[in-house]
Amino acid sequence: MDIKSWKIMLAVDDYGSFTRVGAELGYTQSGITQMMKNLEKKVGFPLYIKDHHGIRLTNEAKSLIPAIRTLLNADEVIHQEIAALNGAQRGTIRIGTYLSCSIHWIPKIIREFQQKHPDIIIQVIEGVEGELADWIQERRVDIGFISLQKNHKYQFLPVMDDPMYAVIPENDPLAKEAEIPIEVFEGAPFIITEYTPGSDVHRVLRKNKIHPDIRYVTRNEFSSLSMVEHELGYSILPGLLLRGQQGKFVKRPLKPTITRQLGLAYSSLEDLSPASKTFLEYAKNFLLDD
Incomplete structure (x- = not known):
């Protein structure tokens, strides 16, 4: 079992596709398949499962990762x-x-x-x-x-304290305010990126005991911005991301000031x-x- 075989197995775990692994590592799909079969013979148990979602490692294989x-x-x-x-x-x-x-x-x-x-x-x-x-x-x-x-x-x-901003549709009455009290978001329609306990926005809401009406959860902050532009709700986004961004929205400092490090x-x-x-x-x- 050489380093090359382990690299391929790791890539299968990362990409979930023999075709993608082959493209990334410079092998044909059939070549990847053969190398995985050879590795299975050497370790003595199945390493991957094929289903309609693609390729995934078995639990035994995952324990080796x-x-x-x-x-x-x-x-x-x-x-x-x-x-x-x-x-x-x-x-x-x-x-x-x-x-x-x-x-x-x-x-x-x-x-x-x-x-x-x-x-x-x-x-x-x-x-x-x-x-x-x-x-x-x-x-x-x-x-x-x-x-x-x-x-x-x-x-x-x-390296930097990055301020968090309220992001408001440009025609919303709140857009006239110089800063936005965090309490405004209590029960308000809200758009959030990655709503998990470890996310920066989740931390902000939890710390201030704010419970917005979360209408949409996005994977990408630009999706959140687009939804705000279309007046689907408010959002809180980091200043670094908003730097240089323009659209049918306004960004306003939060009150109290909130930053992420x-x-x-x-x-x-x-x-x-x-x-x-x-x-x-x-x-x-x-x-x-x-």
């Missing part, structure tokens, strides 16, 4: 350490990020970083609050651009590869100077 991620991370570190000893810096860095960060921060950071480190490959994966925290703990991503979560199990470098998260400094450590330091300095 944390160990496989640890193995592959260690393999990447070894290759990068060898490259560093030979006077080169190369490798792959997996970045997890919010939509707001991927719009305003990530492109600038990657462009300037890769001008100095052209042999380092950067993969960017977008997610929401709950997902990113899990991805960091599972080592699915090396570094996350995220907001600080309560009871977090990762290292966190704060944005920063760089990672499992531990010791577990980061040389390339990831270099990127972490570069991104931290970039954002603190921004």
